[in-house]
Amino acid sequence: MMTENIHTNTTNEPSTIDPVIVIKDLKKGFGDRVVLNGFSIELRRGESLVVLGKSGSGKSVLIKCIIGLMLPDSGTIEVLGKNIESLDHKHMDELRSHIGFLFQSNALYDSMTIRENLQFPMRRHLGRLTRQEVNSRIMETLTNVGLANTVDMLPSELSGGMQKRVALARALILNPQIILYDEPTTGLDPITAREISKLITDIQHKYSTSSIIISHDMNCVKQTADRVALLLNGVCYAIGTYNELLHSDDENIKQFFE
Amino acid sequence: MKLFAPIRSFLSETGSVARFVSRYFQEIFQPRYEVRQFIRQCFTIGYKSLPLIGITGFIMGLVLTMQLRPTLLSYGVVSKLPVMVSLAIVREIGPVISALIFAGKISSSMGAELGSMKVTEQIDAMEVSGTNPFKYLVVTRVLAATLMLPVLTVLSDAIGLYGSYLGVNIKDHTSLGLFFFEVFNTLHFGDVLPATIKTFFFGFAIGIIGCYKGYNSSKGTEGVGRAANSAVVISSVVVFIIDLLAVQITDVLGLN
Numbered sequence: 001m002m003t004e005n006i007h008t009n010t011t012n013e014p015s016t017i018d019p020v021i022v023i024k025d026l027k028k029g030f031g032d033r034v035v036l037n038g039f040s041i042e043l044r045r046g047e048s049l050v051v052l053g054k055s056g057s058g059k060s061v062l063i064k065c066i067i068g069l070m071l072p073d074s075g076t077i078e079v080l081g082k083n084i085e086s087l088d089h090k091h092m093d094e095l096r097s098h099i100g101f102l103f104q105s106n107a108l109y110d111s112m113t114i115r116e117n118l119q120f121p122m123r124r125h126l127g128r129l130t131r132q133e134v135n136s137r138i139m140e141t142l143t144n145v146g147l148a149n150t151v152d153m154l155p156s157e158l159s160g161g162m163q164k165r166v167a168l169a170r171a172l173i174l175n176p177q178i179i180l181y182d183e184p185t186t187g188l189d190p191i192t193a194r195e196i197s198k199l200i201t202d203i204q205h206k207y208s209t210s211s212i213i214i215s216h217d218m219n220c221v222k223q224t225a226d227r228v229a230l231l232l233n234g235v236c237y238a239i240g241t242y243n244e245l246l247h248s249d250d251e252n253i254k255q256f257f258e
Numbered sequence: 259m260k261l262f263a264p265i266r267s268f269l270s271e272t273g274s275v276a277r278f279v280s281r282y283f284q285e286i287f288q289p290r291y292e293v294r295q296f297i298r299q300c301f302t303i304g305y306k307s308l309p310l311i312g313i314t315g316f317i318m319g320l321v322l323t324m325q326l327r328p329t330l331l332s333y334g335v336v337s338k339l340p341v342m343v344s345l346a347i348v349r350e351i352g353p354v355i356s357a358l359i360f361a362g363k364i365s366s367s368m369g370a371e372l373g374s375m376k377v378t379e380q381i382d383a384m385e386v387s388g389t390n391p392f393k394y395l396v397v398t399r400v401l402a403a404t405l406m407l408p409v410l411t412v413l414s415d416a417i418g419l420y421g422s423y424l425g426v427n428i429k430d431h432t433s434l435g436l437f438f439f440e441v442f443n444t445l446h447f448g449d450v451l452p453a454t455i456k457t458f459f460f461g462f463a464i465g466i467i468g469c470y471k472g473y474n475s476s477k478g479t480e481g482v483g484r485a486a487n488s489a490v491v492i493s494s495v496v497v498f499i500i501d502l503l504a505v506q507i508t509d510v511l512g513l514n
Contacts, residue, residue, distance in 0.1 A: 064382075067386055069382050069385065069386070089390075093388040096386055096387075096388055097388060099386075101383070101386045103379045103382065103383060104379070105378050105379050107378060107379040107380050107382065107383035108380075108383075109375075109380055109383070109384075110374075110378075110380070120384075120387055120389070121387040121388065124387065124388035124389055125388055
């Protein structure tokens with residue numbers, strides 16, 4: 001018996017709740033390999049939506065399409081009411097200043113100190129701030145991720161968990177409305193992974209952000225998700241709360257929770 | 259058809275390089291200009307390469323002088339040593355050796371640095387941060403390489419000539435003033451200008467190949483190593499090809 005509240009094989013359902021990201025019928029392939037085959041989803045304001053899927057199922061491709069690092073083959077992506085395909089470079093950069101992105105590999109600039117890493121997005125979008133204001137914003141953000149004492153260190157001097165926190169601080173530095181997390185706990189030990197998951201939920205409340213979290217770490221999913229979307233065979237196969245999916249009888253859903 | 263695969267691959271790579279070069283020329287004139295990053299690259303590429311290129315130039319000048327001396331002595335024209343060496347250094351050896359050393363040091367480091375940034379998603383992170391990574395990373399590096407190599411070559415030539423002066427003084431005796439009087443009496447506009455102009459092309463080729471290989475590297479750390487390696491090999495070969503074309507052009511213009 002399928003749980004009533006789970007929606008499987010979602011189509012383009014209109015939402016009554018203020019959505020910040022609306023994806024409709026997204027298709028993306030590489031050569032003959034189709035990765036996303038009509039994926040549709042909505043991210044509501046203030047919610048934390050986890051996209052769950054197997055490795056290679058197209059989860060990272062999905063958020064790279066949302067941020068404009070990859071172009072979809074077809075379908076529409078609306079972020080904060082703007083269709084990203086219709087935006088030129090200038091407006092895309094403007095839109096990106098409202099989106100934080102946490103890369104799977106952290107993507108910290110290894111030739112720059114932590115301070116310079118955090119300054120980098122600010123020099124484009126907050127160019128009018130004084131040096132003092134910039135420094136105070138950096139210290140405030142680093143304090144929020146618990147790493148105020150690392151400001152003049154290089155990324156290579158930090159542990160994996162600390163690098164993840166710094167990468168999160170960089171994603172937060174512009175006070176974004178939306179944060180996209182690409183496998184935030186991959187490669188971390190279970191304790192650090194739990195700390196990062198807790199940090200994600202703390203950040204969610206403190207900064208009032210809406211988040212899409214790409215993950216296949218079930219502990220992270222359980223800890224962070226308001227809703228979980230299951231990406232299977234290129235489509236959004238099911239969507240619901242963690243508990244709704246956990247108690248589903250559908251074999252395709254059950255395999256993720258066993 | 260496996261037979262045509264290498265040809266197709268070569269043509270595809272050539273087309274890809276042409277697009278990369280065309281993008282460079284489009285982006286270089288469009289604001290916003292990354293002036294601070296350009297100055298930093300000039301310091302890294304130019305100033306930090308000076309000791310290596312200076313030492314190489316000095317040794318080349320000294321060795322060339324010592325090896326030419328017996329031959330000139332046998333013809334009784336050992337006094338023409340400054341003439342021979344200065345022409346060889348300024349017209350050919352200075353620019354080409356400097357370019358090859360520059361290719362080894364700079365092209366490989368560009369290939370490895372950009373390649374590693376690519377595979378660790380740092381280039382994507384830059385784009386997400388509202389910075390045009392092509393302009394920030396590629397345009398600044400290629401421009402710095404194009405402008406710094408001629409400066410380094412002129413300095414290397416000067417150091418090489420000083421090495422030659424010391425080489426002359428091992429067996430004979432001449433003053434620094436007399437040696438450089440002979441050198442400047444020999445060199446003409448047509449010797450210095452084409453040799454300097456071609457170093458701009460050497461610098462551009464080395465920069466663009468290093469950046470292209472790094473910016474388009476893939477397949478993890480193996481791809482980074484391959485990018486660094488192929489950047490050096492290809493840019494060294496391209497330096498010789500440009501040198502070959504330059505000598506034909508100067509010949510046609512009557513500057514040889």
